[in-house]
Amino acid sequence: MQHLVTPVGIVRSCFKEKFAIPRQPHLAPAARGVLELLPPFDQGDAVQGLQQVSHVWLLFLFHQTLEDKPRLKVRPPRLGGNQSVGVFSTRATHRPNGIGQSVVRLERVEPDRLYLSGIDLLDGTPVLDIKPYVPYADAVAGARNDMAEAPPPLIAVDWQDDALVQARRHALRLAEPLVELIEQCLAQDPRPAYQQPQPERRYGARFWDLDVHWHYPEPGRIRVLDLQRVEETI
Numbered sequence: 166m167q168h169l170v171t172p173v174g175i176v177r178s179c180f181k182e183k184f185a186i187p188r189q190p191h192l193a194p195a196a197r198g199v200l201e202l203l204p205p206f207d208q209g210d211a212v213q214g215l216q217q218v219s220h221v222w223l224l225f226l227f228h229q230t231l232e233d234k235p236r237l238k239v240r241p242p243r244l245g246g247n248q249s250v251g252v253f254s255t256r257a258t259h260r261p262n263g264i265g266q267s268v269v270r271l272e273r274v275e276p277d278r279l280y281l282s283g284i285d286l287l288d289g290t291p292v293l294d295i296k297p298y299v300p301y302a303d304a305v306a307g308a309r310n311d312m313a314e315a316p317p318p319l320i321a322v323d324w325q326d327d328a329l330v331q332a333r334r335h336a337l338r339l340a341e342p343l344v345e346l347i348e349q350c351l352a353q354d355p356r357p358a359y360q361q362p363q364p365e366r367r368y369g370a371r372f373w374d375l376d377v378h379w380h381y382p383e384p385g386r387i388r389v390l391d392l393q394r395v396e397e398t399i
């Protein structure tokens with residue numbers, strides 16, 4: 166059976182590239198975005214009642230990693246990228262039909278948009294459906310997952326003085342919790358597990374309209390070096 170699905174909306178996110186996005190929602194509560202609803206869902210009727218809900222499930226397309234040939238085995242970054250496991254035992258982005266799911270905080274509802282936080286979604290992500298989180302059914306007491314028992318361990322993040330001054334200034338301009346966003350995302354150490362970071366190597370990722378650069382002055386510690394404003398391309 167084949168069935169055509171059509172997005173109900175598109176996410177406008179703080180994350181402009183995949184690198185440095187947390188692996189799951191809630192890991193960076195300061196990660197915010199807006200789900201812009203598409204016609205005919207943008208008139209208010211479809212979101213009526215959502216004001217009574219603190220969190221929603223988003224079903225979405227991993228639109229940047231869609232593939233024609235389904236993979237049966239994947240190598241999740243969480244396992245260091247060198248262990249191959251069945252695709253259905255993971256939340257890998259490369260998966261049949263390319264469908265992702267995230268529970269995110271619903272901050273505010275407007276007729277044509279939902280304001281979200283704690284997201285793990287790339288800018289431009291097409292959303293296929295929105296469902297209210299139902300605590301009594303969705304929070305399962307005693308549930309276990311031995312492959313993903315706990316959130317990723319956090320590492321220390323500090324700032325070059327100038328970078329922190331810049332970040333605070335941009336936070337005011339954007340009216341966003343930018344310092345917290347950068348700290349929460351980098352604390353999860355976005356670097357691929359197989360790379361041994363050398364202090365002279367600079368890493369970078371884009372948050373909102375800013376290219377943020379950092380390095381590892383020593384193993385297990387990140388220092389934010391600078392932020393550069395860029396023209397938004399998406």
Ligand code: SAM
Nearest residue numbers: 183186187227228229256265266267286287290
């Ligand atoms: N919570 C979702 C799930 O379990 O289905 C996503 C988990 S997936 C491991 C999270 C990663 O997906 C993020 O770190 C980011 O790199 C990637 N990602 C987010 N939005 C994407 C998109 N639209 N296309 C491709 N990759 C995306």
